[in-house]
Amino acid sequence: TDYDANVHYSALMARKGDYEAAIPPLERLLLEQPNNAWLQLQLGVLYQALGSPVIAADYLSTVLKNPKASDDMKSRATQKLNELRG
Numbered sequence: 001t002d003y004d005a006n007v008h009y010s011a012l013m014a015r016k017g018d019y020e021a022a023i024p025p026l027e028r029l030l031l032e033q034p035n036n037a038w039l040q041l042q043l044g045v046l047y048q049a050l051g052s053p054v055i056a057a058d059y060l061s062t063v064l065k066n067p068k069a070s071d072d073m074k075s076r077a078t079q080k081l082n083e084l085r086g
Contacts, residue, residue, distance in 0.1 A: 001047045002005075002012075002063065003029060006025035006026065006028065006029050007025070007026070007029070009022075010022045010023070010026050010042070012027045012059065014049070015017035016047060019046050019047075019050040020050065022046050023046050023047070023050070026039050026042055026043050026046070026074050027043065030043065035050050035066060035068055036068075037063050037066040037068050037069035037070070037073050040062045040063045040066060040069075041059070041060070041063045041069070041073050041076060041077055044056045044057075044058075044060035044063065044077060044080060045061075045076075045080060047059060048060075048080055048083070048084060053084050055083060056080070057082060057084055060077040060080050060081045060084075061077075061081070062079035064077055064078065064081075068072050
């Protein structure tokens with residue numbers, strides 16, 4: 001898979017509000033790179049936008065446990081988790 005092409009397609013679909021189309025390319029990439037914190041964060045954000053809070057929370061919690069996640073990524077994941085908890 002072409003990482004950049006998949007990320008670009010996902011971002012394009014997300015901008016159009018088509019979250020169902022934006023998610024699969026990133027999930028495919030995550031299969032190849034299971035510890036990619038950026039992908040985990042993006043999927044959490046997309047699932048939140050799609051209205052799937054359980055799946056979103058799972059991805060966002062994974063970011064917090066990921067030693068490769070930057071402080072900024074962890075901060076964004078925490079913010080999104082707090083939004084889910086209301």
